[in-house]
Amino acid sequence: MKPYTPEELMAVVISREVRNGETIGIGAASPVPAAGCILAEHLHAPRARIIILGSDEYYPFPAGSSELHFMAQKGELDLFFLSGIQIDRAGNINLHVLGTYDAPSVRLPGAYGSAMLYHMARRVILYRTEHTSRTFVEKVDFVTAAGTVPESAGREGGPSLVVTPRAILAWDRETRGWALASVHPGSTVIDIEENTGFALRIPRPVPMTPRPTPRELRVLRTRVRDKLKKIYPEFAEKKIAPAK
Amino acid sequence: MYSMVQAGSMGAPFAAVRGLLGGDLLKHRPDLRVVMNPFQEGDAVVVAPPIRPDVAVFHAARADRLGNAITLGERRDDWMLARAARRVVVTAEEIVEKVLKPGAAGTFLPAIDVDHVVCVPGGAHPAGCTKRYACDRIHLGEYLEAAKDEIAFKAYLEKYVFGPRAHRAYLSRVGFRPRKKRGQDA
Numbered sequence: 001m002k003p004y005t006p007e008e009l010m011a012v013v014i015s016r017e018v019r020n021g022e023t024i025g026i027g028a029a030s031p032v033p034a035a036g037c038i039l040a041e042h043l044h045a046p047r048a049r050i051i052i053l054g055s056d057e058y059y060p061f062p063a064g065s066s067e068l069h070f071m072a073q074k075g076e077l078d079l080f081f082l083s084g085i086q087i088d089r090a091g092n093i094n095l096h097v098l099g100t101y102d103a104p105s106v107r108l109p110g111a112y113g114s115a116m117l118y119h120m121a122r123r124v125i126l127y128r129t130e131h132t133s134r135t136f137v138e139k140v141d142f143v144t145a146a147g148t149v150p151e152s153a154g155r156e157g158g159p160s161l162v163v164t165p166r167a168i169l170a171w172d173r174e175t176r177g178w179a180l181a182s183v184h185p186g187s188t189v190i191d192i193e194e195n196t197g198f199a200l201r202i203p204r205p206v207p208m209t210p211r212p213t214p215r216e217l218r219v220l221r222t223r224v225r226d227k228l229k230k231i232y233p234e235f236a237e238k239k240i241a242p243a244k
Numbered sequence: 245m246y247s248m249v250q251a252g253s254m255g256a257p258f259a260a261v262r263g264l265l266g267g268d269l270l271k272h273r274p275d276l277r278v279v280m281n282p283f284q285e286g287d288a289v290v291v292a293p294p295i296r297p298d299v300a301v302f303h304a305a306r307a308d309r310l311g312n313a314i315t316l317g318e319r320r321d322d323w324m325l326a327r328a329a330r331r332v333v334v335t336a337e338e339i340v341e342k343v344l345k346p347g348a349a350g351t352f353l354p355a356i357d358v359d360h361v362v363c364v365p366g367g368a369h370p371a372g373c374t375k376r377y378a379c380d381r382i383h384l385g386e387y388l389e390a391a392k393d394e395i396a397f398k399a400y401l402e403k404y405v406f407g408p409r410a411h412r413a414y415l416s417r418v419g420f421r422p423r424k425k426r427g428q429d430a
Contacts, residue, residue, distance in 0.1 A: 049356070060356035062323075062346045070327065073255030120255075 004212050006165035007239040008220060009184060010127060011035035012212040013163050014081075017125060020045040022078040025068055025121065026052045027112070031228065031235035032127055033081035034058075038224045039216065055231045069113050072120050080121035082114055083128055086140040089178065089198035091147020091159050091171055093118070093126065094140035101142060111144045118145035119157035131164035133197040148176055167192050168209060169200065182207040218243065251294035252328035264290045300329035302353060303368045305376070307336035311358030312344040316373060326357040335364040337376055366415045383418055 004012075014036025018024065022045070026034050037050045038058075051068055052058035061067035071077060084093030085108055095111050097104035118124055128135055147158045159171045161181065170181035179201035183189060189206055212220075221243045228236040247259035260281075265288060270276055281287035302322060304313035313334045315322050326332050334353065339361065346352040370387070372379040390400035408414040 051356075060354055062352060062354060067327075070254040074327075075255065 001214060001217060002241045004217060005239055005241065006129065007032055007035070007235075008217065008241070009212060010129070010163055010165060011039060011220060011224075011240075012216045013168060013184070013209060014125065014127065015039035015043065015216070017161065017163075018045050018048055018079065021047045021049075023049045023071075023076060024051065024079045025072060025077045025117070026050070026058075026081055027068075027117075028053050030081055030083070031232040031239070032129065033125070034231060035220065035224055035228055035235075035240065038227050039220050042219050042223055043216065052231060057227065057230065069116070072113070072117050075120055075122075077117070077121045079123045079125065080117050081125050081127060082118060082145070083126060084140070084144065086135060086137050087126060087128060087162060088137050088140045088147075090139070090176065091178070092140045092143045093145050093147075093159075094142050095144040096142040098141055104141075115145040118159075119149065119153070119155065121157075123160045124158070126159050126162035128162065128164050131166040131192070132195050136195070137197040147171070166195065169196075172201070175201075177201060179203065180206060182209040184209045185211050245295075248292045248295040249297075249328045250324055251292075252296040253324045254294075254327075256294060258291045258293055260289050260291050262289070295328060297325075297329045299331045299333060300325050301333045301335065302326070303364075303373065304334050304336040304353070305374045306338045306340050306344065307334050307358075307361045308340055308342065308344045308355075309361065310343060311353075311355035311361050313353040313358060313361070314344060315353050316368070322353055323357070326353055331360075332358045333360045333362065334358050335362045335367040337365050337367065337373055339363045364411055366420050367411070369415065369418060369420055377420075380418065380420075 010032050014033055018037055018040035024037055026037060034052050034055075037048065037052075041048050041050060049060070050058050051060060051071075053065055053068060072080065082093060084095050085098065085106075086094040088094075093114070095108055095114055097107050099105040149155075149157055156173065158173075161171065162169045162178075165184070166187040167183050168181040169178045171177075172179055178198070180189065180192060180203065183192065183206055185208065189202060193200065193202075221241055225236050225240045225242070228240065247261045251257075251259035260279075264270060264276065265278065270278065270290070276290055276292050278288050279291050281289050302313065302315050304315045307313040311334060313336060315334075344352070346354070366377070367373075369377070370380040370383040387400065390396045404414060404417060408417055
């Protein structure tokens with residue numbers, strides 16, 4: 001069997017986090033979590049209710065994106081996935097600008113529903129296909145969605161995990177900080193520390209992420225890939241290896 | 245009211261509505277409050293809390309086992325009410341094995357909005373249901389007559405509501421006869 005791509009590894013890691021019976025939302029331009037959730041559905045979570053924006057098969061409402069948005073606002077989403085060009089020590093994510101807001105060096109598409117979803121989904125798993133110190137920073141240039149909110153908000157929100165090609169980082173609500181949850185095969189603690197722009201709590205011993213199993217990869221490369229082709233054809237073709 | 249249910253369906257913290265100012269409704273409804281529009285000076289508006297009914301019940305011409313349902317007529321407000329409610333029950337004239345898709349006649353209520361499906365033929369009586377059966381005007385006349393008088397209304401309730409042990413007994417008491425025409429309705 002072909003060695004796995006970073007995207008395949010991340011999809012497998014995400015699939016293991018999905019719980020059977022959960023109602024899961026996946027927003028625009030999110031092929032990695034889409035692959036992970038469909039994989040989970042085919043392995044251990046057949047009753048997961050997966051809602052993928054832009055999919056026919058995985059969009060249970062007659063039309064529009066407002067349904068998913070309002071469902072989240074009612075507090076009915078168990079799990080949502082977000083990313084950011086920067087993610088910081090305090091769990092803040094940035095989808096707006098690099099540099100200053102008025103004169104940015106890079107302007108990004110913006111938040112869409114992120115700031116509400118980060119607050120209202122029961123769990124949010126962050127993912128980032130690049131794990132470097134320019135992505136994982138001490139402080140984001142712009143807080144699109146806050147890791148922690150004022151006490152008057154009445155609800156905590158924020159991240160539960162971040163999945164990268166190197167590791168899983170876990171958010172600790174008590175200390176309001178990131179800890180290294182597990183190191184992916186091929187990566188090391190030193191690697192991760194050098195590529196993260198803030199100090200991580202490192203457990204001893206450090207858990208290793210279990211390697212994708214032949215079954216996980218086989219299902220990902222057959223049934224999941226076929227379904228993903230209808231939603232993210234380019235991603236499915238380029239990032240998920242064909243079965244043979 | 246519409247805005248309050250709409251706010252409930254959207255998970256919005258409250259609804260802001262125009263009008264009502266100066267009317268007596270505000271004196272009798274403590275849940276309707278007046279606030280100043282934070283975006284426009286000197287603009288008083290009424291705000292109301294969201295409504296999320298514990299249960300909403302819809303009667304459908306057909307439903308499948310997943311909860312997809314073809315409800316009566318073109319009432320798109322069904323979606324809003326279903327999404328505002330915490331629990332949704334669909335009663336249906338008929339449960340079909342094949343999975344229903346949007347596009348058929350009537351309003352489509354998707355399975356994700358539905359918690360329970362119950363097969364209740366004649367469930368719309370004394371109202372009608374598509375072409376299956378018409379509104380029972382004779383029975384409605386009896387109801388209207390009974391509703392004029394306290395004693396007569398109690399007798400009506402006993403005869404039709406509390407007396408019959410189940411829906412089937414109610415239907416036989418009102419003399420319900422479905423006029424099913426296959427292939428014509430939803």
